[in-house]
Amino acid sequence: MEEVRESSAWVAAHSTHVTVDYKGIEKVAEAIKDSIPKVEWDFEGIHYFDNGPLTVQYLFVLDALNFCFWPDKDLNYDNLAAGLKAALENDKSAFDADRLQKYTGPQLRKMLGWPRPLPLEDERVRLLHEVGSELERSFEGRASKLIESCGKSAVKLVELITRHFPGFRDHTVYKGHQVFLYKRAQIFAADVWGAFKGEGYGEFNDIGSVTMFADYIVPAVLEQLGVLRFSSSLARNIESQSEIGPGSEEEIELRACSIYAVEKIRELLHKKSGKQVSSVELDLWLWSVGVQCPSLKHHRTLSIYY
Numbered sequence: 001m002e003e004v005r006e007s008s009a010w011v012a013a014h015s016t017h018v019t020v021d022y023k024g025i026e027k028v029a030e031a032i033k034d035s036i037p038k039v040e041w042d043f044e045g046i047h048y049f050d051n052g053p054l055t056v057q058y059l060f061v062l063d064a065l066n067f068c069f070w071p072d073k074d075l076n077y078d079n080l081a082a083g084l085k086a087a088l089e090n091d092k093s094a095f096d097a098d099r100l101q102k103y104t105g106p107q108l109r110k111m112l113g114w115p116r117p118l119p120l121e122d123e124r125v126r127l128l129h130e131v132g133s134e135l136e137r138s139f140e141g142r143a144s145k146l147i148e149s150c151g152k153s154a155v156k157l158v159e160l161i162t163r164h165f166p167g168f169r170d171h172t173v174y175k176g177h178q179v180f181l182y183k184r185a186q187i188f189a190a191d192v193w194g195a196f197k198g199e200g201y202g203e204f205n206d207i208g209s210v211t212m213f214a215d216y217i218v219p220a221v222l223e224q225l226g227v228l229r230f231s232s233s234l235a236r237n238i239e240s241q242s243e244i245g246p247g248s249e250e251e252i253e254l255r256a257c258s259i260y261a262v263e264k265i266r267e268l269l270h271k272k273s274g275k276q277v278s279s280v281e282l283d284l285w286l287w288s289v290g291v292q293c294p295s296l297k298h299h300r301t302l303s304i305y306y
């Protein structure tokens, strides 16, 4: 994930609308250095888990659809995770590769128990079809085969996913430079690691290489903590819940500066306490803080990537 780390650092160094505040980083590192907050994966108790390959299939489908819930004010990530879990418990073949290629919007909605069209529903359906057809073509229909092909390396897993599944290619161009963010591909590796508690399918020797997942919750939490500062026009747009265009400088800075800032918090924690904390662990803590704060205002971008 060197390309994610390096290109995010480049954005942070050339940023116009978002500033990484080193005093904020120092404050956060100081506050948590003696007792680093540990949040259990699936602290919400909403994910499917059977300790086998079907769990991997579930997580891959989940992360193929893990984006843009906010346009429907009642919809959130929990609805997706719990809805897919219920669908699988009801029908163990629901996520077979041939079935994934055939779902329609209304069927997906029904599967999730959602009473109206999902945000970006056509894109969700297209991505589901893409996952089904490429799994069938190259991985015997099984997401677990992806894991078996990557030699316990999360870096290789992300490379493999982004090579085979165009929908996971979360990259963009900022001030003429290619920037890699790879949110859904990386969160899939982290979800497998978290669900299987670092063992079996979840054993990755390089999980520390994964960066935080640049979504719309963690940037808002980092701003609250004084780690990120926004220009007054960006702060106004977030406050008034105006949409921020995908690929705009503001949007890329929000995401890339979050990745850079979490890497800096991690480095400082290591310096202060000698402890090696992964960005995945820091991310889960920051994200859980954000989703438990209903008044948190986040940026709004229509995107299939997060």
Ligand SMILES: Nc1nc2c(c(CN[C@H]3C=C[C@H](O)[C@@H]3O)cn2[C@@H]2O[C@H](COP(=O)(O)O)[C@@H](O)[C@H]2O)c(=O)[nH]1
Pocket: 040, 041, 042, 043, 044, 066, 067, 068, 069, 070, 075, 076, 077, 078, 191, 194, 212, 213, 214, 215, 216, 217, 218, 283, 284, 287, 291, 306
């Ligand atoms: N950075 C980061 N972003 C994350 C997650 C997760 C869920 N991870 C699961 C893994 C284990 C845990 O137990 C979690 O359940 C979702 N998201 C993002 O949040 C947004 C949804 O927000 P709202 O509309 O309020 O539900 C959306 O962009 C979604 O993609 C995470 O962990 N980190």
